Amino acid sequence: MSNRGKKILRVVLGFLGGGAGGIVLGICSLLLVVVVCSADGGDVFHEPKHHWVRSLMKSASVGIPAVFPLVGAILGAIWAIHRNKRENGAAHAASLRAE
Numbered sequence: 001m002s003n004r005g006k007k008i009l010r011v012v013l014g015f016l017g018g019g020a021g022g023i024v025l026g027i028c029s030l031l032l033v034v035v036v037c038s039a040d041g042g043d044v045f046h047e048p049k050h051h052w053v054r055s056l057m058k059s060a061s062v063g064i065p066a067v068f069p070l071v072g073a074i075l076g077a078i079w080a081i082h083r084n085k086r087e088n089g090a091a092h093a094a095s096l097r098a099e
Contacts, residue, residue, distance in 0.1 A: 007084045010080045010083065010084060011077055011084070013080070014076040014077050014079050015077040016076070018076015018079070019073035021072045021076070022068040022071055023068070023069045023072070026067075026068035029060070029064050029068065030060065030061070030064055030065075033056060033057060033060040033061075036056065037053055037057050042054075042057070
């Protein structure tokens with residue numbers, strides 16, 4: 001595989017891997033919200049006692065599934081692009097030393 005192909009593959013895999021990591025982090029965050037809601041007296045049939053827990057529960061159920069995978073995918077792509085640039089710099093420095 002060519003060097004250019006490896007770089008493109010790294011960015012695509014970084015995007016997908018970051019999205020998958022964001023999904024896992026989102027699921028863990030939603031589980032934490034469920035634990036907080038349960039500790040406050042809420043369950044499937046009853047609202048939590050405190051207003052801030054109710055607002056946390058409602059906003060987290062909408063925000064976390066939308067935001068976490070997107071942020072993870074963007075961070076994964078940024079990581080891959082940064083790694084590609086760092087690899088270019090190292091290869092360029094090695095070629096200068098060889099001359």
